Amino acid sequence: MRTVRRTSSAALVAGLDGVTVRGVERRGKYLVLRFDEGARAMIHLRMSGQVLIAGRTDPRPAHTHVVMGLSDDAERGRGEEVRFVDPRTFGEVVAYREADAAVLVPELDRLGWDPLLEPEAMTPRRWRALLAGRRRQLKALLLDQHPVAGIGNIYSDEILHRARLRPGRRSDDLSAQQARRLLGTIGEVLAEAVAHGGSSLRDAQYVDVDGRQGGYQAFHRVVDKEGHWCGTCDRARIRRSVAAGRSSYWCPWCQR
DNA sequence: AAACAAACCTGTGCGC
DNA sequence: TGCGCACAGGTTTGTT
Numbered sequence: 001m002r003t004v005r006r007t008s009s010a011a012l013v014a015g016l017d018g019v020t021v022r023g024v025e026r027r028g029k030y031l032v033l034r035f036d037e038g039a040r041a042m043i044h045l046r047m048s049g050q051v052l053i054a055g056r057t058d059p060r061p062a063h064t065h066v067v068m069g070l071s072d073d074a075e076r077g078r079g080e081e082v083r084f085v086d087p088r089t090f091g092e093v094v095a096y097r098e099a100d101a102a103v104l105v106p107e108l109d110r111l112g113w114d115p116l117l118e119p120e121a122m123t124p125r126r127w128r129a130l131l132a133g134r135r136r137q138l139k140a141l142l143l144d145q146h147p148v149a150g151i152g153n154i155y156s157d158e159i160l161h162r163a164r165l166r167p168g169r170r171s172d173d174l175s176a177q178q179a180r181r182l183l184g185t186i187g188e189v190l191a192e193a194v195a196h197g198g199s200s201l202r203d204a205q206y207v208d209v210d211g212r213q214g215g216y217q218a219f220h221r222v223v224d225k226e227g228h229w230c231g232t233c234d235r236a237r238i239r240r241s242v243a244a245g246r247s248s249y250w251c252p253w254c255q256r
Numbered sequence: 257a258a259a260c261a262a263a264c265c266t267g268t269g270c271g272c
Numbered sequence: 273t274g275c276g277c278a279c280a281g282g283t284t285t286g287t288t
């Protein structure tokens with residue numbers, strides 16, 4: 001099936017059969033499961049993927065592509081399984097050996113600064129150099145996982161609104177103050193979004209492992225609000241345009 | 257170097 | 273009610 005495309009399904013099953021979970025990590029938008037003996041799994045949800053934990057006897061949702069049975073566990077209860085569900089099949093599950101990571105999941109090595117994992121690693125000075133060293137639209141730069149990892153279309157717009165910068169603004173055209181403000185808002189918006197369980201939009205695709213929707217969409221200032229009066233300045237209506245090939249929402253008054 | 261389009265898919269919401 | 277079309281959270285690849 002398309003969800004398992006870098007290896008055979010048989011290799012995925014063989015690679016994960018009987019292993020013990022040692023850790024679960026997030027790196028940018030990638031999930032990495034660490035098992036004993038160097039076994040690993042990478043999961044990416046892309047547009048419509050979900051990772052759910054449910055009882056083995058609960059009906060499996062449509063588009064369940066990968067199922068990992070769990071041993072009985074006193075804390076969570078008995079008879080549970082991890083399911084990867086993904087209608088659009090853009091998402092991916094890869095099982096690999098730690099030693100083969102560079103070959104099978106090379107993108108993990110190319111991920112940029114992760115604002116939540118290592119907030120202090122990006123100093124204002126480094127950040128200014130990063131911005132000045134390219135001549136890119138801020139929106140495109142935030143969406144690019146190589147300089148900064150973990151920001152998608154929703155949070156790039158929310159970050160730029162809070163930083164009061166337009167999506168099409170050039171990265172090498174910011175004052176020191178604007179650059180500092182942008183750096184600060186990246187961490188703030190991401191941390192708040194995580195605290196509220198992320199953002200679930202109209203189609204409610206984004207849910208946690210228990211199937212619960214996020215709550216941060218209630219705090220969105222611009223995303224999905226084309227034509228609404230801006231709740232921050234109350235002086236302009238939110239506009240929608242295409243930047244970096246993606247739908248972008250912004251306030252013409254707040255953002256310059 | 258950076259911008260853009262297309263490709264990978266299915267589901268949903270809208271206008272008619 | 274139903275049909276066709278536009279569009280959707282991401283990433284890679286190839287072309288201007």
